[in-house]
Amino acid sequence: MSAPADDAARLEALGYRQELRRSLTVLGNISMGFAVVSPVVGLYAVAQVGMSIAGTAWVWALPVCLLGQALVVCVYSELASQWPLAGGAYQWSRRLASPGFAWLSGWMWQFAVMFANTTVAYLASPWVFALFGATPTPAELVLVSLGFMLFCTLVNAYGINFLRWFVSLGIAAEAVASVLVGLSLLLVFRRHGFSLLTDTLGAPAALGTTDVKAFLAVIAVGGWAFIGFDACVSTAEETKDAARQVPRAMWWALLSVGAVVILNAVSVELAHPNPADVVAGKDLDPVTTAVVGAFGGWAEKPFVVVVLISFTACLMASQGGAARGLYSLARDDVFPFSRQVRRVNRHKAPIGGLVAATLVSCAALPLGLKSAAMGSLITFGSAATFVPFFLLTLVALVARLRGGWKPSGEVSYGRFGTLLNALAVLWTGLEVVNICWPRAILAPVGAPWYQVWAALLGVGIVTLAGLGYLLARRPDRRMRDTATTGGDHTDELAPAVH
Template sequence: MIPPPHAPPHPSDEDQLAALGYTQQLKRELGFWTNFGLGFAFVSPVVGLYSIVGAGMFASGPAWIWALLIALSGQILVALVFAELASQFPISGGIYQWSRRLVGPRYGWFSGWIHSWTQIITFTSVSYLGGFWMAALFGRHPDATEQLLWGFGVLLLVSAINLLGQNPLKYSVNVGIAAELIASIAIGLLLLLFFAENDWSVLLHDLGASHNWNGSAAEGFLAAIAVAGWAFVGFDACSALSEEVKDPRRHVPRALLMSLVVVGLVIVMNAVAVIRAQQGVTGLVQVLSVDPLTPLVTDAFGAWLSKPFQAVVLASFLACAIAIQTTATRILFSLSRDQALPLSRHLQKVAPNQVPANAVLTTTLIGAVILCVGLNGSAVSTLIAFTSGGFYASFTLAVAAALWARLRGRWDPGLGAFHLRGWGLLVNVIAVMWVCFETVNIAWPRPQLLAPDAPWYLEWAVPLIGLGLTLTGALYLARNPRPGVPVSTEKTDTAAAVPQ
């Protein structure tokens, strides 16, 4: 149908970005499937499940599957709110930009501060864990120092790929997704259909896991919910690349929701498969295992699959690390473009291939410094726990900002391309309740999940690191009372829609 002559032309993505106060600097050529692939790689069924299955079984036995379902349900509510925000504010930086526009520059800066550090520490943690699989692929059983070197290898490889531009990024993510399909869906389905050792009723029991918590099954289940929270973070990566996606108002919300739901269902299916296929499943309840899956796969399919399995798991970890660093650099780019960080003039620079190269190098340098704590295995476990808590703290700030703006009439979600209609307020309220609960639950000290000789500060590390970031952020705000370039009046009117 040809529009009438007086109808205004449909604004381009660049015009919509200009209406929000920015000019196009990054290369806008990503479609829906690449955006979905980035979110899929970040959430990652392999990284999400393989990193925590041992802790989940130790916390609540086979019944931890229900903790996974609770965490997934809560995160879907958060993703629905994020989809509304991404539809109306399709800007790089995601949580930082949303919070800034819904509440104000100081609140937005603090959200971006917590979120960016969480992303960088997550990048470091996943690189370290990926180093374990890289070493295994080469037949190495490294000590603490060598493990650190393998982690450096992963970090540098991922950084080099991200510096090369969007095409290597897309290819790497596609390889990672292919590896995920093999390592999670294919192997999970085969285990579930042909190698079951336990019947379905095992999912209703903790098999004595309550003994790890002084006989309290409820305490163990709360710990399992805290552990499960790690499996369902990273879907917001889709929104961090909004300025590189074509038609982001429609594609980003769909990619964000689809990546979480698809990965979530795969993780739950694989968790069920692992529990049912595990011989001597009670042993996983009694001892906190780092890698219960490789022995399970080799026992089921034969030792010949050990190296291919390690290769596809490594590919999944590399794709996950690539997606995490990509997200972190876009958040730094968004903050520095608003002059909201030290050295913003350098961090906001875009290379000729339209990649924020200085932001990539900065995350690499900071990650390398943080990686040095890899000499202490317990410290790395603590960093992983913090990243989970950091994500939920960031989610809390974002969904709370959305609820506050919604109730005060500062934001009308109905003007976006995606909105929840009459269900929006209820979903937003429950999402706030969920992330507040899970943030506290993750931060709660649990010595049972640490080595017996771990120092006291590792038990309290999540709240201590959170307090440290809060205090340093407060000091920065004291010296910079209005961080970032203030958004002009017409662009802070959150009730205004992005041009259609």
């Protein structure tokens, strides 16, 4: 299917020709964002940690995180409507800031997404064994994680339409199951009064911390549940009328997932037979406990299937986003092995970026052989995701204040845009510090020091690696060249970056 004339013309005006298949409607774009944010994956990632730190009062961190991320979407909406390009963080920064800063932002975002894919694949693998009632070894978990990764790569390789079909099927099952289960737990199987939602159950005192510090720690964790909306941007060059539809899709993805996550978080707590067991460390899976306790043992296997579907759809969509981000960098010839990474196959899928993203994600899987190392990667993934949020909102704010950028796309918040942008900088900056702050209470008991410091160490290592490549290969100079030539690196004979 050829791209609509206005979309192709807009892309050409931005310096690129249409290479990917532009066939997504706004619903297809929403599905990408919904799958990556994923209410089931997000809830599983934060529920047990939140309850163990702040008791059942932890749920109040979720609306705080949702509001903060809504501020980020405000900025993203203005940027995406003006420059509807794959690889948003990199593409937008190179139009608002210095080439070096923009390149480093894109580098950070790419590695955050690729290592997040490692985490999702690893967290999905235990559910395969749960389906058959088996207890896996660390090596078996890593092998199954590899299988997940390769399966999702194969689906992505067949192009956006095939990917959309799989992802849409997954989120349909996830959305229906999440809403029905959440409402049933809340309206039919509720065991506790709503006053439970303000009770810390003595969790902060048991950990030797204060209620305020515990709540800040939960906000650091809770932000992870609302970070995938930028997947809508990754498929901007495959979305019809992208300048209008991508901002809409981001809002729908964030708010719909946010509503489902909060609904289910509250429902799980109020239907849980004994929330104090979670605080005491006796129940490491409060979500499944609440569901099985309410519906009976027969519900356990179907629930595991829903969780597996959710993780698979999340990984597929996120992997596709990582591939398109690499494709965006490589076609500007500013990423290692650009000639290979920028390739598009006959299905109009960015196969070079897909292979590269998969190789990087799989290279980190052996960390799963040691739980502390994988735990460090999970912590780093959350921090590394918020760093690009902060950098991008900061760049946008500075450009506004200097008069270098006045939003001129389909979406503009006018005089309120600067205020919203400033609040987004404040939120993301505080969240970066909050996540990177070393806390023993967010690590397992007896965890090694490097897991406690994992967020700061991980961000530092990736940043130093990026700075090293920047100084050695100077991709920023090629970015200056693309700025003057229009940025269309379509010549297959362009020199590769090694």
